[in-house]
Amino acid sequence: MIAFFRQNKLLTFAAVFVAIQVLLAIFAPIVSPHDPFVQVMVQRMKGPNALNWLGTDQLGRDVFARILYGYRTSLLTCLAAVVMALLAGGSLGMLAAYYRGWFDRIVMRFMDVLFAFPIMLLAIAVIAVLGPNMWSAAIAIAIVYTPIFARLLRGPALVICESEYVLGAKAIGAGDMRIIFLHLLPNIASVALVQTSLLLSAAILVEASLSFLGLGAQPPVPSLGLMLSEGRNFLLLSPWPAVFAGFAILFLSFGFNLLGDALRDTLDPRLRGRD
Template structure:
């Protein structure tokens, strides 16, 4: 029996991967995510210029053999700044979603498993956070603490914890009512072992989908805060800050606004398409339709 369980899990993973490969839209999202991530990681080696280097004689020029995507109002290469901006955005977003996932999943597991007063208090607090619009809550936290990277990460963690807690709690409630969990309780298995061995592995599917979609939302919120001047402080390249600075020169050149906007759109689109594909492939009811 113990050997059969790993084989069943391997078979399930293979089915999920096969379903993902058949989903062309999902594969497009995966390709976009991989390309953006690889270019962000390799930015120091593939960026044609220093993203902070200014050139007064090359201000607001269009795409050319020298500046492949044009230059901004200070003569800085837009492609280089966009690549380094991808590093900033993905690093902040991945850090935020990972921390929010760890906190939210822990809260959701405890609430869904133990229920009772603990569940009521925790979920009511999550409801309070849900009552605030995402960007407004992030703005309130960053404005109170100040525009620093640490405060930006803290603000976004506060914003994304409720989503993970709610998704995990719902899945944990369903798994906690399964016969094998009741059987484990009846033979004296500790609550911690039940949660980590039986409940958590069986709620990973919705958590994985939530993680992917939250990354897309985190990128949008981070760019929005950067656009409002409350994101990553300059001179660090940021897509939101690039959009804000390019707005003032839109009549002279559209490229300082188009380039960061295009990067944001493709990245968010990739994560959303990948998240939808993961949801379909991990749900047995939807997997048969693909």
């Protein structure tokens, strides 16, 4: 195990970088020096100091505490969205590759329809129906990313369905679900894992954009995009909330993107061993 991490330094760095941010989100009540909801009006728009490490916002709330809880909001929303997209899109992609015929054509044409809509426009349309809140944003992002998983996993699944061991399993009478779960799914798990990490990075930016527009988590729930939106009105008086919230979004998205790239380089045999 130690040798593996020594050989994959980029993967190790990315995993540690992401793990630190995830742990900060999980243990936010312990790490945070202040309550993110408490307003201290006499401490409004203060810069970083010994009491408030990253300063305070326009309502006197501690920026560091709100960023830690904003990590929670972003990670929970994006993780729920990507998992839903993976389950829905991955299942449709595998089934389309396995059964082919009319089922494949119907599913993939429906995915093409979803692909035709711009990501933000489709997400805003979904939220307009469901109402603006954190879980509506998660569902909207899941719908946006479902066709990505479907098309991505359908490709390798088509190749695996034509492999000798799958044809042999069909010849001896193995059931469809047995073949899908024991032969098809394990062989595309690495592709799904890499894409999940990469889409988590993109989902963080989409969630932050929706929150910035007021369509994600609603006040007073701490949200990185919402902090950025609120802080932009006070950039000349106190830029700290917007600046630090922007850096938090950057670090979170960068971490998952780096992790996805490192996983792809490690798991893809065509890239293994390249400098």
